Amino acid sequence: MDDECHSHADPSNIYKGAEHCFSSCQIVEKIRHSKILLIGVGGVGCEVLKNLVFSGFVNIHLVDLDTISVSNLNRQFLFRSEDVGKWKAVVAKDRITKLCPWSQITVSVENIRSKEFPLEFFKQFAAVICALDNHKARLYVNEVCAFAQVPLFETGSTGYQGQVTPILAGSTECYNCEPKPQQTEHIAVCTIRHRPESVEHCIVWAMYLFDVLFGNLEDSNPLSDEKEYKVSHLAREWTFEDGARKTSTEQEWENMTCERVVNKFFIEDLQFVESLKKDTLSSLSILNIPTQEQLRRYLLNVDTKYSVEDLKLEEQNPHQLVWTCDKAYEVLIFCLKQLLRRWKESKSALTFDENDTISLAFVTAASTVRASAFDIVAKNSFDVRGIAGRIIPALSITNAVIGDIVVFQLLRFLSGTCMKDLCNARLSQVSRPRPRYLDEVIITPEFIRPPVAEYVCRLSLVCLSERLFGKILRCIICHQLLLVTCDARNVTVRQFIEDGLKKQMNMEPFSVATDVGYIIYDSEQDCEVPVEAQRIDKSTIAQLQVEEQPLSILDESGVYYRGWIRHQCDVSLSIERIFSFGDD
Numbered sequence: 104m105d106d107e108c109h110s111h112a113d114p115s116n117i118y119k120g121a122e123h124c125f126s127s128c129q130i131v132e133k134i135r136h137s138k139i140l141l142i143g144v145g146g147v148g149c150e151v152l153k154n155l156v157f158s159g160f161v162n163i164h165l166v167d168l169d170t171i172s173v174s175n176l177n178r179q180f181l182f183r184s185e186d187v188g189k190w191k192a193v194v195a196k197d198r199i200t201k202l203c204p205w206s207q208i209t210v211s212v213e214n215i216r217s218k219e220f221p222l223e224f225f226k227q228f229a230a231v232i233c234a235l236d237n238h239k240a241r242l243y244v245n246e247v248c249a250f251a252q253v254p255l256f257e258t259g260s261t262g263y264q265g266q267v268t269p270i271l272a273g274s275t276e277c278y279n280c281e282p283k284p285q286q287t288e289h290i291a292v293c294t295i296r297h298r299p300e301s302v303e304h305c306i307v308w309a310m311y312l313f314d315v316l317f318g319n320l321e322d323s324n325p326l327s328d329e330k331e332y333k334v335s336h337l338a339r340e341w342t343f344e345d346g347a348r349k350t351s352t353e354q355e356w357e358n359m360t361c362e363r364v365v366n367k368f369f370i371e372d373l374q375f376v377e378s379l380k381k382d383t384l385s386s387l388s389i390l391n392i393p394t395q396e397q398l399r400r401y402l403l404n405v406d407t408k409y410s411v412e413d414l415k416l417e418e419q420n421p422h423q424l425v426w427t428c429d430k431a432y433e434v435l436i437f438c439l440k441q442l443l444r445r446w447k448e449s450k451s452a453l454t455f456d457e458n459d460t461i462s463l464a465f466v467t468a469a470s471t472v473r474a475s476a477f478d479i480v481a482k483n484s485f486d487v488r489g490i491a492g493r494i495i496p497a498l499s500i501t502n503a504v505i506g507d508i509v510v511f512q513l514l515r516f517l518s519g520t521c522m523k524d525l526c527n528a529r530l531s532q533v534s535r536p537r538p539r540y541l542d543e544v545i546i547t548p549e550f551i552r553p554p555v556a557e558y559v560c561r562l563s564l565v566c567l568s569e570r571l572f573g574k575i576l577r578c579i580i581c582h583q584l585l586l587v588t589c590d591a592r593n594v595t596v597r598q599f600i601e602d603g604l605k606k607q608m609n610m611e612p613f614s615v616a617t618d619v620g621y622i623i624y625d626s627e628q629d630c631e632v633p634v635e636a637q638r639i640d641k642s643t644i645a646q647l648q649v650e651e652q653p654l655s656i657l658d659e660s661g662v663y664y665r666g667w668i669r670h671q672c673d674v675s676l677s678i679e680r681i682f683s684f685g686d687d
């Protein structure tokens with residue numbers, strides 16, 4: 104984006120557009136004065152921030168805990184290579200402020216779950232937009248927003264799928280209401296590149312290596328700095344010298360290339376890892392790094408020892424043994440040779456396909472060697488296929504559409520549509536034979552007003568689904584919420600239990616605990632252990648540090664509540680039942 108040509112953009116044109124689009128002049132005041140909290144300035148977050156300022160929003164607070172890495176640059180368009188290593192929220196603010204000098208962006212480089220952000224912090228915003236990449240932080244934001252009664256727009260994007268969900272606990276489903284499929288958590292690039300913690304990390308690394316050697320090398324590949332090992336480069340090195348043709352035979356070339364790749368990624372790099380281990384006196388490694396002599400022997404033997412058919416049979420057997428390190432090195436060399444031949448024949452980049460025996464065996468072998476070096480238990484080729492097939496790339500097209508829809512839905516909300524009338528937007532693959540959600544329909548101009556174009560992005564189409572509120576099962580997060588307001592420095596846990604829960608709410612509490620399992624009250628211990636009783640009598644809420652976070656409160660009658668103790672100076676103690684979903 105060119106900073107200069109946009110720097111004098113005038114927001115008044117933007118406001119005219121909004122007025123026209125929503126046939127309302129109040130919308131302009133709303134946009135101008137609504138404070139928006141954007142959590143996460145990654146793939147979706149960058150899009151959202153740009154859309155917010157170009158829709159005329161002025162007051163935006165950004166929260167992000169991370170720094171920019173090289174692999175972010177292909178889709179997080181606010182960041183450039185010179186920003187690598189800097190805080191995302193800070194760079195995003197600077198870049199946007201240059202483009203739109205009227206914007207007033209504030210930033211926090213912090214985990215959103217930190218106590219830096221009490222309930223009062225959330226209450227100052229007209230809406231919260233969540234552009235996070237992990238379930239834990241999303242669940243937390245969902246719950247704080249429920250207690251704060253702030254409208255939340257929850258977004259997500261994986262591959263060609265994405266979603267925007269408007270949430271206002273008490274009138275819509277919350278993020279927790281619908282069970283989530285098991286999520287593969289975000290893996291940081293440095294984890295893949297330098298210190299894998301699980302076999303999945305080793306498998307992802309092996310797939311990246313496949314692309315470095317044989318595929319299309321993208322900037323987002325964490326091994327993109329190893330370009331010199333691309334087979335196309337190595338081919339040039341070995342077959343041409345001083346402009347003369349072919350100085351080596353096919354077989355020599357194959358062996359030399361294999362040797363070079365194995366030496367670099369599976370011997371030298373791993374020897375370095377081993378040397379670090381010795382410094383830290385960590386556990387003994389089970390990795391047998393081959394000597395150069397062994398490596399040459401492998402190069403001679405593998406063609407007769409292995410065959411594609413045998414590897415194919417193995418990959419179909421879920422009970423096959425995990426390969427030993429020696430076997431993994433041999434299969435690795437066998438596959439490297441096969442892939443080199445394939446590459447030479449096709450004369451074009453190869454694409455990793457987990458259903459192709461040689462590609463799968465390459466990734467299995469490479470991940471097995473790498474896992475051994477990091478003392479991780481490897482997987483057999485049957486399991487590797489399952490894991491490799493589930494790894495989905497992040498796509499900028501999906502982020503862009505999600506970023507558009509969420510700001511559009513926010514504008515509709517501010518123009519008077521209530522949260523429960525905003526639809527859930529789901530981006531889904533058109534090629535899918537049947538919709539995954541029964542209530543899924545494709546947007547038509549009649550369906551929402553003002554009309555919105557149908558987004559078509561190669562394989563995807565935006566679908567909106569109306570929530571079927573009657574069908575929602577009770578959810579522990581948004582069912583029974585108790586908001587406790589007190590001066591946490593003066594109120595003791597005993598007062599909270601006796602004067603608050605028992606007297607004010609007519610409850611008979613059985614236990615009260617934080618989400619990390621810290622039990623602050625247990626009715627049984629209270630009777631039996633005098634020391635515990637004393638702690639409850641003497642300790643204030645602030646001393647136990649349990650304010651400004653979700654609490655689980657279980658009643659003797661078996662009813663489960665979620666609680667939140669909000670600190671407010673000079674308020675003795677008041678408890679409010681925020682709502683009970685479905686009560687009306």
Ligand SMILES: Nc1ncnc2c1ncn2[C@@H]1O[C@H](COP(=O)(O)OP(=O)(O)OP(=O)(O)O)[C@@H](O)[C@H]1O
Pocket residue numbers: 142143144145146147148166167168169170174175191213214215216234235236237240289290291292497
């Ligand atoms: N608890 C949290 N508090 C604040 N920010 C968070 C928290 N958890 C995640 N984030 C931020 O949310 C953003 C999510 O963006 P995105 O999904 O694009 O991930 P990414 O890390 O930028 O990219 P990739 O995962 O592809 O490397 C990241 O910038 C991340 O730092």
Ligand SMILES: [Zn+2]
Pocket residue numbers: 276277278279280281578579580581582
């Ligand atoms: Zn819920």
